[in-house]
Amino acid sequence: MTDKNIRLTSYNNADNLIAHGTSLQQLNNAMSSQPILDDWHLPNQLASEADPDQQTDTALAEPKTRRPPMYAVVLFNDDYTPMEFVIYLLKAHFKHSHEAAYNIMMTVHLKGKGAAGIFPREIAESKAAMVNHEARIEGYPLLCQIEPLGGN
Numbered sequence: 001m002t003d004k005n006i007r008l009t010s011y012n013n014a015d016n017l018i019a020h021g022t023s024l025q026q027l028n029n030a031m032s033s034q035p036i037l038d039d040w041h042l043p044n045q046l047a048s049e050a051d052p053d054q055q056t057d058t059a060l061a062e063p064k065t066r067r068p069p070m071y072a073v074v075l076f077n078d079d080y081t082p083m084e085f086v087i088y089l090l091k092a093h094f095k096h097s098h099e100a101a102y103n104i105m106m107t108v109h110l111k112g113k114g115a116a117g118i119f120p121r122e123i124a125e126s127k128a129a130m131v132n133h134e135a136r137i138e139g140y141p142l143l144c145q146i147e148p149l150g151g152n
């Protein structure tokens, strides 16, 4: 691993991270403004910044498909919702493994907020509504909101 492979990222370019297949854990790291390691398989340079002589036809072509604007479904910490219930929600609504759910819950618990998943707007809205509804039914104050990723 060389210096060239290490890039600092911030929450503001989260859309760029997601577009390049970056994981939820990396988004959560970026959300708390921590440096992360990017995937060294990916180019370190945007096509638009590359030397024009080196650009390929593929890099210059218009993308044939458009990606929808993406939204993070964000959980907020509170002092009353049980940890086990948050882990249950992350497994049931976002299909996380027990370990991933535990890690996301602890991120929220320790840092105040954390992303449960990343989806197009309507799916993100529906997941947040279901999580809030289920929490209210159980009598817990858990708050779940959606946040546009950078570039929306």
Ligand code: TYC
Residues within 6 Å of the ligand: 075, 076, 077, 078, 079, 080, 081, 082, 083, 086, 105, 106, 108, 109, 142, 143
């Ligand atoms: N802080 C809560 C507790 O200590 C746990 C918790 C985690 C609550 C995540 C909400 O979104 C949340 N029981």
